[in-house]
Amino acid sequence: MAYGERISELRTKMKLTQDDLAKRLGITRAALSHYEKDRREPDYETLERIADFFDVQVDYLLGRTNDPSPSVKKEKPVNRAFLELPEDVSEEEKEFLQAQLDLQLEIFRKLKEKNSKQ
Known part of the structure; x- marks a missing residue:
């Protein structure tokens, strides 16, 4: 494939x-x-x-x-924002949310860096 x-x-x-x-x-x-x-x-x-x-x-x-x-x-520490999640959120869902947060943070930092160079 x-x-x-x-x-x-x-x-x-x-x-x-x-x-x-x-x-x-x-x-x-x-x-x-x-x-x-x-x-x-x-x-x-x-x-x-x-x-x-x-x-x-x-x-x-x-x-x-x-x-x-x-x-x-990779073991990543749980972000403090995850302390307020509903109790029925699974570990898999928490990992997904953490990955999304990490990705968005990376994108934000790159955009910020790019804008500061202009």
Whole structure:
């Protein structure tokens, strides 16, 4: 399976539109569409962001392995904002929310850095 199919499959499983995922990754929807249709290859930094977002190995995206699980589980401290979550939020949901928060923070910092250079 080509990387485009894998990205599309992962995105669909999370019920995200191309626009949603592109915004979360800090790329254009057109670029994501090209990646999903194998018309263009993402650079390594973008591949890493995609892999981190979906919590899979880059090798899985590249088709080198069929095991999507990350090779190394990163332990991250729980953000204080998570102390106010409803009691019925699962650990899996907390991990998803933490990954989203981390990604958004990274995007914000890059945009802030870019704007300060202008």
